[in-house]
Amino acid sequence: MENPNRDRQGDTGSHNSGQGIQRVVIAGGGTAGWMAAAALSKTLGKVLDIRLVESDEIGTVGVGEATIPTLVTFHRLLEINEQEFMAAVKGTFKLGISFEGWRDVGEDYIHSFGVTGRDHWTAGFQHFWLKGKQCGVASDFGDYCLELKAAQENKFAHLPKNGLNYAFHMDATLYAGFLRKFSEGFGVQRIEGKIKQVNTAPKSGDITGLVLESGDVIEADLFIDCTGFRGLLIEQTLHAGYEDWSHWLPNDSAVAVQTRSVGEPIPYTRSIAREAGWQWRIPLQHRVGNGLVYCSRFVSDEVARQTLVDNIEGEMITAPRVIKFRTGTRLKHWKKNCVALGLASGFVEPLESTSIHLIQRGILRLIQMFPLTGIAQSDIDEFNQQTSFEIENIRDFIVLHYHVTNRDDTPFWRHCQRMEIPETLAHRVRLFKETGRVFRVPNELFAENSWIQVMLGQGLLPQQYHPIVNVMGEEELTLFLGQIKGKVDDAVARLPSHGDYVNQYCQASDS
Numbered sequence: 108m109e110n111p112n113r114d115r116q117g118d119t120g121s122h123n124s125g126q127g128i129q130r131v132v133i134a135g136g137g138t139a140g141w142m143a144a145a146a147l148s149k150t151l152g153k154v155l156d157i158r159l160v161e162s163d164e165i166g167t168v169g170v171g172e173a174t175i176p177t178l179v180t181f182h183r184l185l186e187i188n189e190q191e192f193m194a195a196v197k198g199t200f201k202l203g204i205s206f207e208g209w210r211d212v213g214e215d216y217i218h219s220f221g222v223t224g225r226d227h228w229t230a231g232f233q234h235f236w237l238k239g240k241q242c243g244v245a246s247d248f249g250d251y252c253l254e255l256k257a258a259q260e261n262k263f264a265h266l267p268k269n270g271l272n273y274a275f276h277m278d279a280t281l282y283a284g285f286l287r288k289f290s291e292g293f294g295v296q297r298i299e300g301k302i303k304q305v306n307t308a309p310k311s312g313d314i315t316g317l318v319l320e321s322g323d324v325i326e327a328d329l330f331i332d333c334t335g336f337r338g339l340l341i342e343q344t345l346h347a348g349y350e351d352w353s354h355w356l357p358n359d360s361a362v363a364v365q366t367r368s369v370g371e372p373i374p375y376t377r378s379i380a381r382e383a384g385w386q387w388r389i390p391l392q393h394r395v396g397n398g399l400v401y402c403s404r405f406v407s408d409e410v411a412r413q414t415l416v417d418n419i420e421g422e423m424i425t426a427p428r429v430i431k432f433r434t435g436t437r438l439k440h441w442k443k444n445c446v447a448l449g450l451a452s453g454f455v456e457p458l459e460s461t462s463i464h465l466i467q468r469g470i471l472r473l474i475q476m477f478p479l480t481g482i483a484q485s486d487i488d489e490f491n492q493q494t495s496f497e498i499e500n501i502r503d504f505i506v507l508h509y510h511v512t513n514r515d516d517t518p519f520w521r522h523c524q525r526m527e528i529p530e531t532l533a534h535r536v537r538l539f540k541e542t543g544r545v546f547r548v549p550n551e552l553f554a555e556n557s558w559i560q561v562m563l564g565q566g567l568l569p570q571q572y573h574p575i576v577n578v579m580g581e582e583e584l585t586l587f588l589g590q591i592k593g594k595v596d597d598a599v600a601r602l603p604s605h606g607d608y609v610n611q612y613c614q615a616s617d618s
């Protein structure tokens with residue numbers, strides 16, 4: 108039934124005011140749709156009627172298999188059993204990302220999920236390491252980080268008090284299936300069908316229903332657009348607008364292929380720089396996910412496909428598939444009675460595996476702001492402001508990888524090195540270069556240690572260190588660094604191999 112009140116609502120007032128928000132429809136059943144269904148049904152399922160519409164014929168984007176540690180927290184909030192989840196998605200553990208050939212051809216570093224060394228309240232560990240380097244008593248920056256060393260040695264285990272910070276590699280299709288079962292257990296109703304039209308109220312412009320090809324109309328009070336890049340509700344219907352970031356993040360294409368596993372799965376994602384982009388390698392229990400992200404201005408789809416095929420290990424088990432995208436963000440992630448999540452809300456690019464994190468942040472934010480009666484415009488504004496802030500900081504972090512590089516061997520890398528960057532990032536780069544300092548912006552995803560690992564990894568060496576370091580004599584500094592490294596080495600030596608740990612902890616029944 109259509110809500111007669113809606114026609115009287117304007118753009119700036121509340122939406123569906125006076126009416127309870129009880130009927131929620133999620134459009135789309137990819138990772139975003141099922142994560143939203145799982146979290147909403149687990150927390151508010153008793154007071155909401157939640158339906159999810161998806162089309163088997165359209166399918167999902169089928170990539171998005173590397174995550175960051177915040178997904179562990181999301182699963183804890185949902186009380187998802189990790190062993191069951193890992194076995195269901197044929198998952199492996201991830202301790203970071205290995206960036207190969209990013210600083211320069213043949214030079215690699217790992218951005219790990221750990222903390223490197225020990226900070227002093229006046230100055231981060233990098234200052235002590237810098238002096239240690241100058242005196243010749245420090246080894247690689249990564250040698251002082253447990254997660255990084257464990258990744259390099261293919262080791263993994265859960266340690267007490269979250270002593271090893273980790274994320275997952277998982278099969279995206281199996282993850283959607285796992286969350287579907289979870290959500291249906293909390294009352295979510297799944298509707299199979301293709302949405303052919305979105306109905307809106309003539310005056311308010313609020314969405315009133317989704318018309319399926321079958322002719323059925325699915326009505327709701329609140330709609331969650333998880334329809335992927337097409338943004339069927341948020342863009343095609345509500346015209347929320349898009350801020351294009353391709354001048355900072357020029358990649359616009361990817362070619363993806365799955366291969367059979369060769370050897371033990373490693374506990375990190377590989378990101379290998381290529382002539383006009385980068386290649387990912389994500390090891391799962393049963394297969395490996397591979398892809399090449401590239402900029403079509405510098406390389407054709409065919410050359411990209413061939414580059415990928417020439418650089419994979421193991422037999423291909425799917426045909427290489429090209430995916431096109433435009434980096435950027437929706438100008439409004441919540442508009443009227445529609446909230447966009449996942450690719451429908453924008454796409455930064457997959458380099459630091461942040462898209463699934465952004466989905467989960469959007470869901471948690473929506474649950475925290477979930478309306479009881481009408482949708483308040485102040486909630487919408489707050490949601491949009493928080494979301495934009497979060498994405499812009501992630502964008503800067505990713506642009507850093509492309510821009511701060513010694514690579515100038517191809518037109519693509521020369522372009523990245525010379526392109527204008529956001530002033531917010533330019534400031535951070537200057538600050539680190541001139542002083543060695545990094546400050547985390549409140550509520551931003553990546554902490555100081557991530558920025559430092561990537562800045563150093565990309566070849567940015569600070570010109571000075573904090574004077575507090577000189578309070579330590581050289582002997583004391585040597586001892587300080589040596590003790591940290593010793594502890595890391597001892598802890599890594601005691602860890603089992605990642606492959607063995609996965610087999611005993613969460614082996615999929617048919618892997």
Ligand SMILES: Cc1cc2nc3c(=O)[nH]c(=O)nc-3n(C[C@H](O)[C@H](O)[C@H](O)COP(=O)(O)OP(=O)(O)OC[C@H]3O[C@@H](n4cnc5c(N)ncnc54)[C@H](O)[C@@H]3O)c2cc1C
Pocket residue numbers: 134135136137138139140160161162163165166167168169170171172173174279300301302303333334335336337339361398400430432448449450451457460461462463464466
């Ligand atoms: C190349 C690439 C690599 C990536 N790698 C990572 C990564 O490693 N880590 C990470 O966090 N993220 C990654 N991402 C992002 C990640 O894939 C997505 O964030 C995630 O898969 C969520 O997608 P989605 O659910 O928004 O969209 P989709 O998976 O596209 O799902 C859209 C859903 O909407 C449905 N739908 C669409 N139109 C209609 C219609 N008319 N009627 C009915 N249903 C409809 C579809 O059937 C589908 O169910 C990557 C993305 C790309 C492009």
